[in-house]
Amino acid sequence: MRKSFLWFGTILFATVIVLLFASQKVEVRAANVAVAEHGWQVHFSSAINKKAIDEGHVFITNSANKKVDAELKLSEDRKTLKVNGLKADEYMLNLEDEAVHSKLFKTLKQKKIDFTVYDSVSSVQSAEDLEAYFARAKSFYGTDAIEYEEESSNSVSVESSAKEDSAISGSDHSTTNVQVAGVDEADFVKTDGQYVYAISQGEKITITDIRNPQKMKVLSEIKREEGYNPMQLFLHDDLLIVLGSKMEQNDRNDRRYYNFDHFTTVRLYSITDKAKPQLIREIGAEGYMNTARKTGDLLYVITNMQPMYWIMEDLEGEKLRPALYDSSEKKAKSYMAYEDISILPGAVEPTYSIITAIDLSTPAKSTLKTKGFLGSSEIVYMTKDHLYLTATQFEKNNGMEEKMIWNPENMSTAFFKYKLDGVNVTFQRSAEMKGTVLNQFSMDEYNDHFRVAMTEGNMWNTQRPSQNHLYIFDENMKLTGSVKGMAKGERIYSARFMGEKAYIVTFRETDPLFVIDVANPAKPTVLGELKIEGFSNYLHPIDENHLIGFGYDTVAEKNPSGGEPIIRTKGMKLSLFDVTDFSNPKEKDKTIIGGSGTHSPLQYDHKALFRQPKQNLYGFPASIYEEGEKNHEVNYIGSGALIYEITPEKGIVLKGDLIKRKAKGQQYEEWEKQIQRIIYSGNHLYTLSHSEITSYEIDTYKETGKLNIQ
Numbered sequence: 001m002r003k004s005f006l007w008f009g010t011i012l013f014a015t016v017i018v019l020l021f022a023s024q025k026v027e028v029r030a031a032n033v034a035v036a037e038h039g040w041q042v043h044f045s046s047a048i049n050k051k052a053i054d055e056g057h058v059f060i061t062n063s064a065n066k067k068v069d070a071e072l073k074l075s076e077d078r079k080t081l082k083v084n085g086l087k088a089d090e091y092m093l094n095l096e097d098e099a100v101h102s103k104l105f106k107t108l109k110q111k112k113i114d115f116t117v118y119d120s121v122s123s124v125q126s127a128e129d130l131e132a133y134f135a136r137a138k139s140f141y142g143t144d145a146i147e148y149e150e151e152s153s154n155s156v157s158v159e160s161s162a163k164e165d166s167a168i169s170g171s172d173h174s175t176t177n178v179q180v181a182g183v184d185e186a187d188f189v190k191t192d193g194q195y196v197y198a199i200s201q202g203e204k205i206t207i208t209d210i211r212n213p214q215k216m217k218v219l220s221e222i223k224r225e226e227g228y229n230p231m232q233l234f235l236h237d238d239l240l241i242v243l244g245s246k247m248e249q250n251d252r253n254d255r256r257y258y259n260f261d262h263f264t265t266v267r268l269y270s271i272t273d274k275a276k277p278q279l280i281r282e283i284g285a286e287g288y289m290n291t292a293r294k295t296g297d298l299l300y301v302i303t304n305m306q307p308m309y310w311i312m313e314d315l316e317g318e319k320l321r322p323a324l325y326d327s328s329e330k331k332a333k334s335y336m337a338y339e340d341i342s343i344l345p346g347a348v349e350p351t352y353s354i355i356t357a358i359d360l361s362t363p364a365k366s367t368l369k370t371k372g373f374l375g376s377s378e379i380v381y382m383t384k385d386h387l388y389l390t391a392t393q394f395e396k397n398n399g400m401e402e403k404m405i406w407n408p409e410n411m412s413t414a415f416f417k418y419k420l421d422g423v424n425v426t427f428q429r430s431a432e433m434k435g436t437v438l439n440q441f442s443m444d445e446y447n448d449h450f451r452v453a454m455t456e457g458n459m460w461n462t463q464r465p466s467q468n469h470l471y472i473f474d475e476n477m478k479l480t481g482s483v484k485g486m487a488k489g490e491r492i493y494s495a496r497f498m499g500e501k502a503y504i505v506t507f508r509e510t511d512p513l514f515v516i517d518v519a520n521p522a523k524p525t526v527l528g529e530l531k532i533e534g535f536s537n538y539l540h541p542i543d544e545n546h547l548i549g550f551g552y553d554t555v556a557e558k559n560p561s562g563g564e565p566i567i568r569t570k571g572m573k574l575s576l577f578d579v580t581d582f583s584n585p586k587e588k589d590k591t592i593i594g595g596s597g598t599h600s601p602l603q604y605d606h607k608a609l610f611r612q613p614k615q616n617l618y619g620f621p622a623s624i625y626e627e628g629e630k631n632h633e634v635n636y637i638g639s640g641a642l643i644y645e646i647t648p649e650k651g652i653v654l655k656g657d658l659i660k661r662k663a664k665g666q667q668y669e670e671w672e673k674q675i676q677r678i679i680y681s682g683n684h685l686y687t688l689s690h691s692e693i694t695s696y697e698i699d700t701y702k703e704t705g706k707l708n709i710q
Contacts, residue, residue, distance in 0.1 A: 025107060025108070025109035026044055026045055026046045026048075026100050026107065026108050026109060027044070027045035027109055028042060028043070028044055028045075028095070028108065028109065028110045028113060029042070029043040029044075029045075029348060030042040030043065030093070030113050030115065030348070031115065031136075031343070031345070031346045031347050031348050032114065032115050032116065032132060032133065032136045032348075033115065033116050033117075033118065033133075033343045033345075034083075034086075034115060034116070034117045034118070034345055034346070035117070035118055035119070035120060035121055035345045036086060036087060036088060036117055036118065036119055036120075038345040038346070038429070038430060039082055039083055039084040039086075040082075040083045040086070040115055040117065040346070041080060041081065041082055041083070041346050041432065042080070042081040042083070042093060042113065043079060043080050043081075043393070044078075044079050044080070044081070044100075045079075046079070046100065047077060047078035047079050048074070048078055048079075048081075048099045048100050049078075049098065049099050049100060050074065050078055052098065052099035052100075053072045053074065055098070057095070057096040057098040057099040058072060058081070058093070058094070058095055058096075058099050059072075059094050060072075060083065060086070060091055060092070060093060060094070061091065061092045061094060062089050062090070062091055062092075063089055063090040063091070065092075068086070068091070069085070070083055070084065070085045070086050071083070071084040071085040077410075079410065080412075086117045087117065088117050088118055088119045089116075089117060090114065090115075090116050090117075091114070091115055091116070091117060092112055092113065092114045092115075093112070093113040093114075093115070094111070094112055095108050095110070095111045095112070095113075096111070097111075121342050121343070121344070121345065121427050122342065123338060123339040123340065123341060123342050124338045124339075124341040124342065124343065124374075125338060126317065126338060127316065127317025127318050127320075127338075128317060129317070129338075130315075130317035130320045130321070130338075130341070131315045131316070131317045131320070133343060133374055134307070134309045134315050134320055134350055135315055136348060137309070137348055137349065137350035138309055138310065138315070138350070172193065172681070172682055173191055173192070173193030173679070173680065173681040173682070174191055174610070174611075174612075174678075174679035174680050174681070176190070176607055177606055177607050177608075177609045177611065179381070179440060179441060179606075180382065180383055180384075182295055182296075182384055183293050183294070183295045183382055183383065183384060184234060184293065184294040184295070185291075185292075185293060185294075185607065186231075186232035186233060186234055186243055186291070186292045186293075186294075187232060187233060187607050187677075188231070188232060188233060188676075188677075189233070189676070189677040189679065189688055190233045190234065190235045191210075191679050191681065192235060193681045193682070194209070194210065194211050194681070195207055195208060195209055195210065195211075195219070195274055196208045196210055196679070196686070196688070196693065197233055197235065197240060198233075198688060198709070199230050199231070199232075199233065200690055200691075200709055200710075201672070201690045201691075202224075202229055202230065202231075203223070203224055204221050204222060204223045204224060204230075205221065205222040205230055205233070205240075205242060206218050206220075206221050206709050207219045207220045207221075207240075207271065207274050207275075207277065208693060208707065208709065209274070210681060210684075210686060210693070210695070213684045213686075213695035213704045213705050214695070214704050214705045215705065216693060216695065216705055216707040217707065218707070218709060219274045219275045220274060220275050220276065220277055222242070222269070222277060227246060227247040227248075228244055228245070228246045228247075228265070229244055229245050229246075230242050230243075230244045231243050231244050231245060231289065232289075232292065234292070234294050234299065236294065236297075236299075236360050238270060238271055238272045239268055239269065239270065239271065239360060239363055240268075240269040240271045240277060241266060241267070241268060241269075241294075241299065241360075242265075242266075242267040242269065243264065243265070243266060243267075243289060243292055243301065244264075244265045244267065245262065245263070245264060245265070245288070245289065246262075246263045246264075246265045246284065247261070247262060247263075248261050248263055248284070248323075248325075248333075261286050261323055262286065262287065262288060263284040263285065263286050263287070263323070263325070264284065264285055264286075264287055264288065264289040264301065264303045265282060265283065265284045266282070266283045266284070266299070266301060266356070266358065267279060267281075267282050268280050268281045268282070268283075268360075268363045268364075270363075280363060280364045281326075281327055281328055281363055281364055282325075282326075282327040283325070283326050283327070283356065283358065283368060284324065284325045284326075285301070285303050285305075285322060285324055285354050285356050285370055286303075286305050286322040286323040286324070286354075287303035287304050287305025287306075287322060287352065287354055288303060288304055288305070289301070289302075289303050290302040290303055290304055290353075290377055290378070290380060291380045293380070293382045293387075294360075295382075295384050296384075297359060297360045297361040298357060298358070298359060298360065298420075298422065298423065299357070299358045299360055300355060300356070300357050300358075300382070300387065300420070300425070301355070301356045301358075302353065302354070302355055302377060302380055302387075302389070303353075303354045303356070304351055304352065304353060304354070304376060304377060305322045305351065305352045305354055305372075306350055306351045306352070307319070307320045307350070309350055318335075321335045321336045321338075321341065321372075322335070322336045322352055322354055322372055323335055323336075324336055324370055326368070328364065328365060336370065336372050340369075340370065340371050340372060341371075341372045341373075341374065342371070342372070342373050342374070342427065343373075343374045343375070344373050344374060344375035344414075344416055344427065344430065345430050346375075346393075346414060346430065346432065347373075347374050347375030347376075347391075347414075348375075349374075349375055349376040349391065351374075351375070351376040352372045352373065352374060353372070353373045353374075353375060353376060353377035353389055353391075353416075354370060354371070354372050354373075355370070355371050355373070355387070355418070355425050356368065356369075356370045357369050357370075357420075357422070357423040357424070357425055358423070359422065359423055367423055368423060369423045369424065369425070371425055373416070373427065375391055375414075375416070376391045376392075377389035377390070377391055377416070378390050378391060378392060379437055379439060379440050379442075379443070380440060381440045381443040381444070381445075382420075383445050384420070385419070385420055386417060386418065386419060386420060386428075386445060387417075387418040387420055387425065388415060388416065388417055388418075388443055388445075388450065389415075389416045389418070390413050390414065390415055390416075390437050390443075391413070391414045391416070392411055392412075392413055392414075392436060393411065393412040393413065393414055393432060394411060410434075411434075411435070411436050412432055412433060412434045412435065413432065413433060413435060413436055413437055413454065414430060414431070414432045415430060415431045415432070415433075415450070415452070415473075415477065416430050417429045417430065417450070417477055428477075429475075429476050429477035430477060431473055431477040431478075431479070433452075433454060433469075433471055433479075434454075434456045435454035435455055435456035435457075435469060436454060436455055436456075437452060437453075437454055438453070438455070438492050438493070438494070438495065441494070441495060441496055441606070442454070442492065442495040444496075444497035444502075446497065446499065446500075446518075447521075448474070448475040449472055449473065449474060449475070449480070449521045450472070450473040450477065451470065451471070451472050451473075451497055451502065451518060452470070452471050452473075453468070453469070453470050453492055453495035453502070453504050454468065454469050454470075454471065454492070455467075455468050455469075455491045455492045456468070456469060459489055459490055459491050459508060465488045465489040466488065466489060466490065466491055467484070467485045467486065467487070467488045468485075468486040468487050468490065468491070468492050468504065468506055469482060469483065469484045469485070469486070470482060470483045470486075470502060470504065470516060470518070470524055472518060472521045472522075472524060474521070480521045480522050481520070481521050481522040481523050481524050482524065483516060483524045483525070483526055486504065486506065486514060486526070487506035487508075487512055487514075489508055490506040490507055490508040490512070491506060491507070491508075492504060492505070492506055493505045493506060493507045493535050493536065493537045493551070494536055494537050494538060494539050494551075496539050496541075496547075497518070498541065498544070500517065500518055500519035501515065501516065501517065501518065501579075501582070502514075502515075502516040502518045502524070503515060503516070503539060503547065503579075504516065505535060505536050505537070505539070505549070505551075507535035508567070512529050512530065512531050513529065513530040513532075513536070513549075513577060513585055514526055514528075514529050515527045515528040515529070515530075515579055515582045515583075515585050517582070527582040527583050528579075528581070528582050528583040528584055528585050529585070530577070530585040530586065530587065532575070532587050533553065533554060533555075534551060534552055534553040534554045534570075534573045534575075535551045535552060535554065536549030536550060536551035536573075536575060537550070537551045537552070537603060538550040538551065538602055538603065538606060538609075540609060540618070542576075542616075542646065542647070542648065543648070545578065545579055545580040545648070546576065546577065546578055546579070546580075546588075546648050547576075547577040547579065548574065548575070548576060548577075548618065548646055549573075549574070549575035549576075549577055550572070550573075550574060550600075550602055550603070550609075550620070551572070551573050551575070551603075552569045552570065552571070552572060552573055552603075553569075553570040553571050553572070553573040553592050554567050554568065554569055554570060555567075555568050555570055556568075568596065569596060570592070570595055570596050570627075571592045571593050571594040571595045571596070571598050572592070572593040572594060572598045572599070572600060572603075572622065573590060573591070573592055573593070574590060574591045574593070574644070574646075574652055575587050575589070575590045576588045576589040576590070576646060576648075576651055576652055578648070588648070588651065589651035589652045590652070591644075591652050591654075593622065593624065593642065594622075594624040594625055594626055594637065595625060595626040595627040595634065596625065596627055596632070596634050597623075597625030597626075597634035597636075598622065598623065598624050598625050599622070599623055600620050600621055600622045600623070601620070601621055601676065602620040602621070607677075608620055608621060608676070608677065610641075610643070610677075610678035610679070610680070610685075612680050612685075612698070615645065615698070616645050616646060616647050617643055617644070617645055617655065617698075618643070618644050618645075618646050619641055619642055619643035619644065619656070619678050620641065620642060620678070621639075621640070621641050621674065621675035621676060621677070621678065621687075622639065622640065622641065622642050622659065622675075623636075623638075623639040623669045623674065624636075624637040624638055624639065624659060625637060636662055636666065636667050636668055636669065637659075637661065637662060638659045638660050638661040638662050638669075639659065639660065639669040639670075639673075639674055639675065640658040640659040640660045640675055640687070641656070641658040641659070641675045641678050641687050642654065642656070642657060642658065642659065643655050643656030643657075643658065643678075643685070643701070655701070656685075656696070656701040657701075658675075658687060658696070658701065660673075671690070672689065672690045672691040672710075673689050673690075673691055673692065674689055674690070675687045675688065675689050676688055676689055676690065680698060683697065683698050683699065684696065684697060684698055684704065685697075685698045685701070691708065691709060691710045692706060692707060692708050692709060692710075693706070693707045693709060694706045694707075
């Protein structure tokens with residue numbers, strides 16, 4: 001009886017397993033449009049049979065339903081099919097189940113996928129074109145809305161920063177710490193050396209006169225109104241540019257369940273009279289702000305907008321377009337024209353990347369252009385001539401479940417390159433590589449070549465450990481060279497490029513600093529590697545041979561469960577790296593600040609770095625904690641700012657300790673009084689919090705004045 005029961009149980013178990021595998025459907029993701037010179041890509045949720053193409057189980061037919069001779073190439077993991085060699089026409093990818101039968105009982109969810117190839121990226125022609133795009137997106141994403149975060153950054157380009165610091169020395173006042181010289185970035189504090197413009201607590205904008213450090217005074221305030229939030233600032237001659245978010249009541253209630261649309265706004269204020277700023281124009285694009293850049297007289301604002309297509313009973317192209325408004329127009333609000341909407345090669349995401357370009361030379365009536373590109377955007381890198389947007393390409397894998405889930409192991413990143421010509425923004429080329437990009441400073445352009453550092457895979461997967469790569473592309477975004485497989489089992493914590501050299505920091509237990517020769521785009525080479533305790537997640541150049549690393553000290557503790565040691569973050573760490581000998585980089589000096597819990601905005605925001613090149617000063621806001629007597633206990637010490645003189649000759653020398661020690665019984669820092677930015681003008685230094693501005697002599701660090709800005 002028992003044998004019969006066991007035999008029956010074995011058969012039942014085997015049957016269940018077979019049924020589970022049999023129920024698996026191989027998902028297919030592909031765009032419905034492509035550009036001839038870019039080719040077309042198809043992504044599969046499971047690897048397909050490596051002989052599928054040779055055996056004719058995968059083939060292309062044209063609009064006449066005839067097989068066409070095209071170049072079909074599988075990726076190494078056999079999950080991506082690249083199709084090249086097609087001319088402009090309508091096509092269909094044909095798949096037979098034998099294409100996936102190398103995986104037990106798996107079948108294809110889709111066997112025929114239609115797509116159109118164009119000679120170049122063209123505008124959407126009609127409502128029907130939009131409906132077809134979002135119908136394809138809906139079939140892949142279903143009712144899932146995709147959310148995108150504002151970019152964050154924690155490293156900076158060496159070459160650009162070195163040039164920027166040289167420029168600062170001539171201006172004798174602070175400027176925003178930017179990635180590319182000549183390309184300004186928005187921040188919530190700006191100064192022209194005489195006045196400070198700041199957003200306080202997201203509630204109001206203050207203009208403060210700092211010409212007399214002992215008697216600073218607020219000249220004017222721009223208060224927010226209900227439904228509007230100021231976020232970032234630019235200065236341009238006698239123009240204050242305020243980027244914000246705004247809720248606008250819509251006039252298309254049948255489009256959404258909500259009566260309001262979210263807009264990213266650009267408000268232009270004349271500040272000829274600092275005591276009476278005058279709003280002269282307001283421009284808005286529907287969606288959430290990604291970032292903004294300014295170069296010369298030109299402002300570029302990048303936003304992301306996703307229509308609520310998943311709640312529409314019927315997809316209507318008219319209602320899928322982004323809304324725009326311009327206070328200088330008679331008809332303030334309109335909807336983006338079809339000819340201003342394009343579909344990026346390979347795009348399937350139900351999201352617009354909206355680029356608004358504004359000529360600031362005559363702000364009240366200057367020309368502007370807003371273009372919508374279907375396909376998401378996340379991280380932005382920009383030079384004076386080109387704009388690069390990234391988009392993570394997710395691969396969904398249902399495994400043995402009906403419910404679809406994201407598979408982070410197989411993420412890839414698409415790169416979209418645009419040409420900037422005044423207010424004209426034109427898509428040029430694209431590329432896609434396996435892996436993800438940390439932030440904007442993992443990208444760089446040099447001598448018409450685009451370079452990027454990427455992490456592929458999951459660092460905690462012991463079967464398929466993560467690995468790190470550096471890729472170089474030519475001006476047409478064709479891969480010319482690479483360094484692959486660095487620091488397996490780790491991920492990138494910072495990356496920077498300095499002309500013909502690149503520096504990449506990875507981490508898991510120790511901090512390897514890789515020095516890479518990128519002089520030959522066809523053959524980049526690792527020259528040296530330095531392993532030390534802790535890690536740097538922000539790097540800044542002193543000169544061609546020295547870098548400052550801002551990061552954390554770490555300690556490896558015994559794992560009570562066995563296996564790998566537990567890595568615990570301790571105090572903030574400053575390192576001075578000497579890379580004079582590229583094959584043998586050294587940590588020339590270091591200092592540890594506080595213990596576990598110590599933190600600074602600099603760890604995630606490069607704009608928090610203070611620089612005063614004349615005296616080789618570098619500073620940052622900081623909150624200091626120390627370890628207590630109990631295990632993992634931390635005690636608050638104080639918060640404020642720290643200023644260091646850092647040179648190759650003297651190393652790291654503390655010059656200004658502006659940490660305000662805690663009051664009796666105080667356990668945490670006061671949010672309103674936490675230093676957010678440090679600036680200088682002439683021989684005075686200023687710290688800014690949400691509630692006050694404090695001035696100091698830059699030589700003695702003696703406090704000379706304080707102003708409440710609440």
